[in-house]
Amino acid sequence: MTRLAQTAGLTDVQQEILSTVRDFVNKEIIPHAQELEHADTYPADIVDGMKEMGLFGLMIPEAYGGLGESLLTYALVVEEIARGWMSVSGVINIHFIVAYMLRQHGTQAQQEHYLPKMATGEIRGAFSMSEPDLGSDVAAIKTRARRDGEDYVIDGSKMWLTNGGTANLIALLARTDEGAAKPHQNLTAFLVDKPEGYGEVVPGLTIPGKIDKMGYKGVDTTEAVFDGFRIGADKVLGDAPGKGFAHIMDGIEVGRVNVAARACGIGIRSFELAVEYAQQRKTFGKAISDHQAIAFKIAEMATKVEASHLMMVNAARLKDSGRRNDVEAGMAKLLASEYCAEVTEDAFRIHGGYGYSKEYEIERLMREAPFLLIGEGTSEIQKTIISRGILREYKTRN
DSSP: OOSTTOOTTOOHHHHHHHHHHHHHIIIIIHHHHHHHHHHTOOOHHHHHHHHHHTGGGTTSOGGGTSOOOOHHHHHHHHHHHHHHOHHHHHHHHHHHHHHHHHHHHOOHHHHHHHHHHHHHTSSOEEEEOOBTTBSSOGGGOOOEEEEETTEEEEEEEEEEEETTTTOSEEEEEEEOOOOOSSGGGGEEEEEEEOOSSSEEEETTEEEOOBOOOSSOOSSOEEEEEEEEEEEEGGGBGGGOTTOHHHHHHHHHHHHHHHHHHHHHHHHHHHHHHHHHHHHHOEETTEEGGGSHHHHHHHHHHHHHHHHHHHHHHHHHHHHHTTSOOHHHHHHHHHHHHHHHHHHHHHHHHHHGGGGGSTTSHHHHHHHHTTHHHHTTSOHHHHHHHHHHHHHHHTOOOO
């Protein structure tokens, strides 16, 4: 147990869960992450291990076979997993967002059908909001679902589906004709069942293949093309056409806490690698950690790691309390992702030429950290959310 990134007030159960996950990360993820990441190989054995620990059902209610834990517990677990390999946290994060949306907004029939199998990992979720021509501009979604009797027919293209090939359930946001004046009130969330794999997996739905990425390897990121795809009206999340924007935004809020947690995990690992290397590497007769230039970097890195962790924990606890946390989640995601990039670069600099070698772990972290600057909304989007929320609270009253 290190001094940094500790969380006060955890229960014995939470501490036991985190201890188990930390051991799993140290023994089963970190020793294999480099090889799997460089080969862009899906971490099947690691995923099976997470299933056995019940991590896929961490926040699913006990009534549906889950552990019924809080968002805080989940975020701290994600922080630990991302410390080992961020891609593994991606496998579970998107699944969790879909399960959370079902838990909060699904009909009883939908919850009874999906949640028990999601808790065991038999059903694994993917999340489909972005499109080739848009990301954060959700109200401009073009993928359309047209009502046809008891079904909907969906046409359009989606982009950046994490787990797009390995998942067998997609939470899809599409435009429907609800007659509402505001664009976001014409969006509906659908629960799309599909088999794993690539190509035309079911009539009208094609998963073209994995997108080759700079980092975030191992986990599959795909497109999804809908061409006359037919789906029953009973697959509308919560039996609530036109409410998809609210459902998705609720999921995104917890997703931003998760991205902050992932950034914390990478930042912690980068710091660990840097502080270890700095004490082993010697120049001019002493360890480079004894040079003030490096010592100051270590101080700054530690402070950024601690600040990020505290903001992430605060955002998670706020959501757990039932209060709105859009501003706090945005702040945590903004700060943690930016600090993660800075801490990782400083760790890279401390490693010198060795940091540029694929033999050293920091090279992988340098390629993973930038994803967090754009995932679940760019830093600029977070600033927009934060400023709107702050100005709403501090509105001048004349």
